[in-house]
Amino acid sequence: MFFFFVGGLEQQAGRVISERVGRCIRCGSAADLVEREKVLKLFFVPVWRWRSEARDFYCRDCGLLWPQSMESFDEKQRSIEGVLRCGNCDRVVESEFKFCPFCGSEL
Numbered sequence: 001m002f003f004f005f006v007g008g009l010e011q012q013a014g015r016v017i018s019e020r021v022g023r024c025i026r027c028g029s030a031a032d033l034v035e036r037e038k039v040l041k042l043f044f045v046p047v048w049r050w051r052s053e054a055r056d057f058y059c060r061d062c063g064l065l066w067p068q069s070m071e072s073f074d075e076k077q078r079s080i081e082g083v084l085r086c087g088n089c090d091r092v093v094e095s096e097f098k099f100c101p102f103c104g105s106e107l
């Protein structure tokens with residue numbers, strides 16, 4: 001194989017849409033809402049860049065970039081806790097149940 005590709009697709013913060021509308025999930029500083037920009041790099045030189053529809057938050061303090069959809073991530077995690085899942089069929093079951101109503105296996 002003589003095709004050796006030094007480079008890759010990177011995501012970085014594009015144009016700022018609104019400033020200081022979020023909070024950094026790592027350091028807690030104010031974060032900007034930005035356009036997600038994808039950059040194709042070849043030998044560490046950007047050769048092509050294009051905008052994606054997605055929006056990201058960008059922290060200027062620590063440089064962290066994360067998707068806007070992750071904003072409610074903590075809440076989702078919390079709601080998942082306290083829910084019992086069947087180890088056999090992976091369906092959500094009431095926590096008082098002793099047996100899975102879907103597949104009948106013991107919980």
Ligand SMILES: [Zn+2]
Pocket residue numbers: 024025026027028029059060061062063064
């Ligand atoms: Zn930060």
Ligand SMILES: [Zn+2]
Pocket residue numbers: 086087088089090091100101102103104105
């Ligand atoms: Zn089951």
